[in-house]
Amino acid sequence: MEVKYFQPAIETAARATLTQLQLARMQTQLRELLATNAFYQKKLRAAGFTDAREFKSLDDLARLPFTRKQELVDDQAAHPPFGSNLTYALDHYIRHHQTSGTTGKPLRWLDTRASWDWWKRCWGAVYRAASVDKSDRIFFAFSFGPFIGFWSAWAGAEEIGALCISGGAQDSLARLKNILELGATVICCTPSYALHLAEVAQKENLDLRASAVKKIIVAGEPGGSIPGTQTRMQDAWNATVFDHTGATEIGAHGFTCLAQRGVHLNEGEFIIEVIDPVTGKNADEGELVITNLGRIGSPNLRYRTGDQVKLNRAPCECGRTFARMEGGIIGRIDAMLIVRGVNIFPSALEAIVRAYPEAQEFAVEIFRANELDELELKIEIAAPNAEMIADKIARDAHQRLGLRVLVRIAPNGSLPRFELKARRVNDRRKM
Ligand SMILES: [Zn+2]
Structure with missing residues (x-):
């Protein structure tokens, strides 16, 4: 070096x-x-x-x-x-x-x-x-x-x-x-x-x-x-x-x-x-x-x-x-998400998703259902065994965050791409 x-x-x-x-x-x-x-x-x-x-x-x-x-x-x-x-x-x-x-x-x-x-x-x-x-x-x-x-x-x-x-x-x-x-x-x-x-x-x-x-x-x-x-x-x-x-x-x-x-x-x-x-x-x-x-x-x-x-x-x-x-x-400290009492930085979610090369692009949705916070990862997965990879990502997320995460496969090319600062998190609880 x-x-x-x-x-x-x-x-x-x-x-x-x-x-x-x-x-x-x-x-x-x-x-x-x-x-x-x-x-x-x-x-x-x-x-x-x-x-x-x-x-x-x-x-x-x-x-x-x-x-x-x-x-x-x-x-x-x-x-x-x-x-x-x-x-x-x-x-x-x-x-x-x-x-x-x-x-x-x-x-x-x-x-x-x-x-x-x-x-x-x-x-x-x-x-x-x-x-x-x-x-x-x-x-x-x-x-x-x-x-x-x-x-x-x-x-x-x-x-x-x-x-x-x-x-x-x-x-x-x-x-x-x-x-x-x-x-x-x-x-x-x-x-x-x-x-x-x-x-x-x-x-x-x-x-x-x-x-x-x-x-x-x-x-x-x-x-x-x-x-x-x-x-x-x-x-x-x-x-x-x-x-x-x-x-x-x-x-x-x-x-x-x-x-x-x-x-x-x-x-x-x-x-x-x-x-x-x-x-x-x-x-x-x-x-x-x-x-x-x-x-x-x-x-x-x-x-x-x-x-x-x-x-x-x-x-x-x-x-x-x-x-x-x-x-x-x-x-960003103000971008830290609190979901069912768990503190999560969006970068932690990115680290989990990006560990899978098949995962192309992703977006995060947080909403409330039946009085409970839900975190959903929408992921474009370019692979024939997409379902299996989605399951693995969900397991990883659960293990690393201590939180059950919903993983949904999004159609390829359907999620937004970013040139400058990516905005992948949509917290619908604030609406
Ligand atoms: Zn150095």
């Missing part, structure tokens, strides 16, 4: 060195925010924090207030169109993006030239960890709408000198033809879309396994860290899958390395905390809270990501000292 880094000294730094670096950058950031960022001035002052010099060690993080998505949404509504989380005058900003709005009103975000350079560095770390370099041709199977992930992934790829190929304004077949004809070696997309492309290729008799594609970098859903989903992508493409995590309002924070043992969090550019979402106290497993360090023009301090993670701080085989999320992002 020949390990490649983007910033070797930082990625392999001893914990004490990393802490010093984070502290110094945090102090610089707080000084600027307290001087000119209306949103954080108000929040920090309300928490009794008025002078950056009071931030003496990372323990002082606990004195700073959390930032929640709803506050940002409310702030943008109160100060349209961009909100008040801006440290500089508007003419310092060069890019506007917005969230996909899968969970409500889209959030708008501006970046300065310096913070865009920071995005490129963060993505540089993602690519280098996957050993992607200037010899690679990266195909971006994206629509290139206003979502920051598309553009930052592209900018970061330019930064490392790779050849960037846009998959915008193309249907799946056109994308596949481009991937094959242009000799793309790396694909960036969501896990669901990587599988969808493989399905289309199979229908069209295109041989993906013989293509030049050697790596798939996925983001947007937990699939990249779900073993069954990962194996399925690797088999279909004959390529290695790398998971990446990030969000518009915080940055590109996580990546898998060649060791493929969890998702590293980029502690050179972010401060990571994990808390119990109810008590707010530090925990090893719980909600990921992130402070970014290089986006001073539109920062985010102690952001409650809403993502459930399990942290592993043990050193990694790749030599990086950055902590890892075991199994990547386990799920």
Whole structure:
């Protein structure tokens, strides 16, 4: 395993060195925010924090207030169109993006030239960890709408000198033809879309396994860290899958390395905390809270990501000292389903279904029947012994979740496919 880094000294730094670096950058950031960022001035002052010099060690993080998505949404509504989380005058900003709005009103975000350079560095770390370099041709199977992930992934790829190929304004077949004809070696997309492309290729008799594609970098859903989903992508493409995590309002924070043992969090550019979402106290497993360090023009301090993670701080085989999320992002805390008293993340259901290569696509329905919650898995199973596989999946689910699950075979091609974020769960109890 020949390990490649983007910033070797930082990625392999001893914990004490990393802490010093984070502290110094945090102090610089707080000084600027307290001087000119209306949103954080108000929040920090309300928490009794008025002078950056009071931030003496990372323990002082606990004195700073959390930032929640709803506050940002409310702030943008109160100060349209961009909100008040801006440290500089508007003419310092060069890019506007917005969230996909899968969970409500889209959030708008501006970046300065310096913070865009920071995005490129963060993505540089993602690519280098996957050993992607200037010899690679990266195909971006994206629509290139206003979502920051598309553009930052592209900018970061330019930064490392790779050849960037846009998959915008193309249907799946056109994308596949481009991937094959242009000799793309790396694909960036969501896990669901990587599988969808493989399905289309199979229908069209295109041989993906013989293509030049050697790596798939996925983001947007937990699939990249779900073993069954990962194996399925690797088999279909004959390529290695790398998971990446990030969000518009915080940055590109996580990546898998060649060791493929969890998702590293980029502690050179972010401060990571994990808390119990109810008590707010530090925990090893719980909600990921992130402070970014290089986006001073539109920062985010102690952001409650809403993502459930399990942290592993043990050193990694790749030599990086950055902590890892075991199994990547386990799920959205607010997407956790409670069915007959059992807590289930949709990723757990995906892990069960994807263990069966014959299972093509699936959807989850939760409803109430005779005063009882029922969880039904609708699965497209492309095999003559579909009934038998459905029974096995039902048994697995019962064993692993401790819950009886109804499994129904759906006609092939009847369930929706997703290009961006898959929405496979329909909780009818809420209607
Ligand atoms: Zn590693």
